[in-house]
Amino acid sequence: MGDQEKWDRRFLMDAAHHSVWSKDPSTKVGALIVDNLRRIISTGYNGPAKGVIDSDDRFFDRELKLALTLHAEQNAILFAKTDLTDCTIYVYPMEPCSICASMIIQTGIKRVVTIEPTPEQEERWGSNFEISRQIFKETGVELVYIK
Numbered sequence: 001m002g003d004q005e006k007w008d009r010r011f012l013m014d015a016a017h018h019s020v021w022s023k024d025p026s027t028k029v030g031a032l033i034v035d036n037l038r039r040i041i042s043t044g045y046n047g048p049a050k051g052v053i054d055s056d057d058r059f060f061d062r063e064l065k066l067a068l069t070l071h072a073e074q075n076a077i078l079f080a081k082t083d084l085t086d087c088t089i090y091v092y093p094m095e096p097c098s099i100c101a102s103m104i105i106q107t108g109i110k111r112v113v114t115i116e117p118t119p120e121q122e123e124r125w126g127s128n129f130e131i132s133r134q135i136f137k138e139t140g141v142e143l144v145y146i147k
Contacts, residue, residue, distance in 0.1 A: 005146075007038060008090070008113045012146055014040070015072075015092040021045045023054050024069065031072035032090040033080055033109070041082060044075030073100040077107055086110050094121050094129075095143070101132035105139045112136065116145040 001009075011032055019030030022045040033041045048054050048068045059065050070078075073089060073096050085108035089096075095114040096104060104112060117129060136143045 008144065008146055011040075011088075011090045012092055012113055012115070014043075015090040018043050018045050019072065019092050022047050022072075023056075023059060024065065025056075025059055029072040029094065030092050031076040033076050033084060034088050034090065036086055041084065041087060042076045042080035044070075044072045044077075044079060046070065046072045047075070071097065071100050074103060077103055080107075084109050088113060090114070094125070095145075096132050097125070097128050098131040098135070101135055101141075105135060105141055109141065111142045111144060113144045113146060116147055 011034055015030040015032040017030065018032065019028040021030070022028040024046055027046065029046045031044045033043075035041050046069055048058075049070060052068060058068060073091055076089065077084065087107075087109045088111035089104055089109050091112065091114045093115055094117060096112060101112075117126070122129070133143060
């Protein structure tokens with residue numbers, strides 16, 4: 001295992017740690033943005049905007065939950081207080097959706113590290129993941145899967 005893969009695994013474990021902070025009972029996602037010097041720039045997990053009540057009843061109303069929830073990648077990008085050009089974003093336990101992929105591209109992030117999607121994730125979100133993969137490819141953003 002090379003040095004880069006060791007760092008990728010460490011930072012992906014950090015993103016996994018942040019995912020458990022989400023109160024969403026069904027999908028917990030964490031994200032971590034790291035610069036070229038391996039400094040953590042920002043973190044995020046999926047949940048409502050600050051100040052929005054995150055009560056259990058809102059999480060069990062799927063439509064309302066989806067309308068109120070910011071994705072982990074979105075939170076990490078919004079909380080970053082620096083230029084993200086050439087950074088790497090680590091996302092656990094699934095790859096970014098097409099909207100988050102567009103935000104990642106727009107910020108100048110050049111690498112996305114995540115785990116390989118499970119068959120269940122592919123069945124549920126595969127067509128959206130495919131859009132993300134395509135636009136990452138079109139824009140030169142490297143998508144790295146860790147097993």
